[in-house]
Amino acid sequence: MDGVSFHVDRGETVGIVGESGSGKSVTAMSILRLVAEPGRIASGRILFGDEGKQKDVVQMTDDEIREFRGNDVAMIFQDPMTSMNPVLKVGFQIKEAMAAHERFTPKQARDRVVPMLKRVRIPAPEDRAKNYPHQFSGGMRQRAMIAMGLSNEPHLLIADEPTTALDVTVQAQIIELLRDLNRDLGTAVILITHNLAVVASLCTRVIVMYAGRIVEEGPTRQIFKSPQHPYTWSLLRSIPRLDEYQHEKLLTISGLPPDLTNPPPGCKFHPRCRFRVDRCLEEEPPLGEVDPGQKARCWVLMRNALAAQPQQAGQP
Amino acid sequence: MATAPSDYALQEDFVASEQYEVGESVSLWQDTWRRMRRNRLALIATAFVLFVLLVAIVSQFWTPYPIWKQGVGPTYQTPTLKHPLGLDQSGRDILSRLMGGAAISMEVGIGTALLSSVIGIVLGLLAGFYRGWIDSIISLVINVWYGIPDLLVVIMIVVITGRRELLFIIIAISITAWVNMARLVRGQTLSLREREFVEAARSIGTRDFSILFRHIFPNALGPIIVQATYLVPSAIIFEAFLSYLGLGVPPPNPSWGAMTAEGYRSLQYAPHITLIPALALGLTLVALNAFGDGLRDALDPRMRR
Numbered sequence: 001m002d003g004v005s006f007h008v009d010r011g012e013t014v015g016i017v018g019e020s021g022s023g024k025s026v027t028a029m030s031i032l033r034l035v036a037e038p039g040r041i042a043s044g045r046i047l048f049g050d051e052g053k054q055k056d057v058v059q060m061t062d063d064e065i066r067e068f069r070g071n072d073v074a075m076i077f078q079d080p081m082t083s084m085n086p087v088l089k090v091g092f093q094i095k096e097a098m099a100a101h102e103r104f105t106p107k108q109a110r111d112r113v114v115p116m117l118k119r120v121r122i123p124a125p126e127d128r129a130k131n132y133p134h135q136f137s138g139g140m141r142q143r144a145m146i147a148m149g150l151s152n153e154p155h156l157l158i159a160d161e162p163t164t165a166l167d168v169t170v171q172a173q174i175i176e177l178l179r180d181l182n183r184d185l186g187t188a189v190i191l192i193t194h195n196l197a198v199v200a201s202l203c204t205r206v207i208v209m210y211a212g213r214i215v216e217e218g219p220t221r222q223i224f225k226s227p228q229h230p231y232t233w234s235l236l237r238s239i240p241r242l243d244e245y246q247h248e249k250l251l252t253i254s255g256l257p258p259d260l261t262n263p264p265p266g267c268k269f270h271p272r273c274r275f276r277v278d279r280c281l282e283e284e285p286p287l288g289e290v291d292p293g294q295k296a297r298c299w300v301l302m303r304n305a306l307a308a309q310p311q312q313a314g315q316p
Numbered sequence: 317m318a319t320a321p322s323d324y325a326l327q328e329d330f331v332a333s334e335q336y337e338v339g340e341s342v343s344l345w346q347d348t349w350r351r352m353r354r355n356r357l358a359l360i361a362t363a364f365v366l367f368v369l370l371v372a373i374v375s376q377f378w379t380p381y382p383i384w385k386q387g388v389g390p391t392y393q394t395p396t397l398k399h400p401l402g403l404d405q406s407g408r409d410i411l412s413r414l415m416g417g418a419a420i421s422m423e424v425g426i427g428t429a430l431l432s433s434v435i436g437i438v439l440g441l442l443a444g445f446y447r448g449w450i451d452s453i454i455s456l457v458i459n460v461w462y463g464i465p466d467l468l469v470v471i472m473i474v475v476i477t478g479r480r481e482l483l484f485i486i487i488a489i490s491i492t493a494w495v496n497m498a499r500l501v502r503g504q505t506l507s508l509r510e511r512e513f514v515e516a517a518r519s520i521g522t523r524d525f526s527i528l529f530r531h532i533f534p535n536a537l538g539p540i541i542v543q544a545t546y547l548v549p550s551a552i553i554f555e556a557f558l559s560y561l562g563l564g565v566p567p568p569n570p571s572w573g574a575m576t577a578e579g580y581r582s583l584q585y586a587p588h589i590t591l592i593p594a595l596a597l598g599l600t601l602v603a604l605n606a607f608g609d610g611l612r613d614a615l616d617p618r619m620r621r
Contacts, residue, residue, distance in 0.1 A: 069518065086535065
């Protein structure tokens with residue numbers, strides 16, 4: 001991970017997309033300082049809070065970081081099957097999440113469990129609170145995880161591939177739920193996913209990551225309409241669409257993501273890039289502004305590439 | 317890409333209208349008991365263990381004759397109606413002494429299991445959870461301790477300190493018996509701490525103490541209980557062995573091991589003095605082990621057959 005810098009505004013929904021191993025999850029884990037053992041935060045800052053009185057997560061003491069987790073930022077994980085403690089009742093676990101911080105009295109915490117379950121649309125919440133996780137379906141468990149994450153009213157919810165392990169129909173419900181909670185509670189959401197459809201339906205801004213770097217960033221609409229980095233462009237062209245390019249073959253991105261212990265010189269995407277120029281092999285491009293609000297890390301940019309080689313667009 | 321809002325409305329109706337069957341909550345222990353009931357050997361063993369426990373408790377209030385009263389009848393007498401298990405070399409009632417011995421065995425067994433479990437669980441949790449230098453130190457102690465014969469350590473403790481009361485015997489055995497429990501708990505903790513629910517708990521700011529005792533410990537409870545039930549018979553035989561060597565609870569306390577040793581001298585003409593406590597010891601050990609096996613199978617349904 002190198003040179004990843006981004007911001008999330010209050011109440012905003014930001015999507016982070018990229019393929020496996022591109023550093024999406026590590027970025028999210030870093031925000032809570034939960035990076036697993038061999039990894040560590042070598043340098044950098046993670047600022048949180050209102051303008052002017054921001055706290056740096058990297059500098060926090062252990063007690064501060066513990067208060068920060070859950071209270072200010074909560075996280076939900078990919079697999080709801082394994083994210084809950086199998087031996088404790090669901091309601092109890094939600095209560096525990098609140099008991100970890102002194103925001104609510106024990107009685108308040110107890111009284112909040114059922115409304116939290118109701119808020120995430122779990123049917124019969126009074127009965128369900130007394131169930132064990134294995135008596136919940138996958139979708140319900142993810143809802144319960146969201147309830148747990150939101151129980152301390154954090155300002156930011158990090159959802160690390162919240163729908164990957166779920167059925168397609170349940171995915172839509174979870175995404176809808178996240179959208180409504182974002183709207184009703186004003187909780188900012190960072191959504192980590194490799195599902196572009198999820199990003200399109202939920203996020204106002206999107207960050208595309210490749211090989212531990214941000215390669216493109218901007219408002220969702222703009223990125224989907226005119227991606228400037230070849231990687232983003234290829235990603236968008238590699239999924240079937242009903243409305244456009246109906247008679248074209250789907251694009252594949254050949255090759256594998258680079259080995260990050262021994263990254264290629266220059267632009268990290270150049271071995272797989274069909275638009276590369278000589279400069280890409282030697283010098284890594286900066287993340288530069290290409291349009292108002294939109295940044296891309298590329299020497300070429302898609303608008304120039306497509307203008308120069310129009311046949312490439314349709315000839316993968 | 318973006319799904320039309322009407323689709324979502326439809327799904328919400330679907331969620332709201334569906335009739336959910338909320339299953340009754342079956343606790344782990346109800347479930348375990350249900351499986352245990354199907355295992356006949358384990359059930360018999362459980363009944364036997366409960367019977368020994370009951371006898372041990374009764375012996376504290378009532379025995380047919382006072383436990384250490386000598387000459388209640390002819391010495392070396394074989395079983396009669398008045399003395400169903402006969403009399404020993406000092407003319408003491410063997411049934412009464414057997415009952416008292418059950419109490420001592422159970423106290424040693426359960427006491428050691430509890431004490432060494434507590435030591436083992438705490439050290440195992442700390443080593444597995446914090447890793448690093450804490451784990452290095454605890455693991456070193458475990459490995460060194462593992463290499464020294466238990467019996468040697470206990471005999472040395474008893475001989476050097478010269479104390480032989482029951483509580484001291486329990487402590488001495490516990491000092492050697494915690495090692496396996498610590499190993500087990502350390503291993504369980506190492507694997508459980510990587511589980512996602514632990515990470516999830518951490519991500520909402522749960523304290524280390526809560527993670528250890530609310531999330532990791534209860535999930536390791538099954539193997540811990542099984543290990544603890546195996547500790548009971550091994551402590552009982554340990555105590556019997558010490559008593560046989562004359563290093564256990566001092567006479568005239570009726571330890572089964574001591575009774576066996578006392579009768580050994582008259583084995584040729586009064587074998588019942590040795591055989592009866594030996595049989596009681598053997599049966600109790602078999603029952604406790606079978607109980608532990610049954611519990612293990614019942615607690616972990618995946619492991620069965």
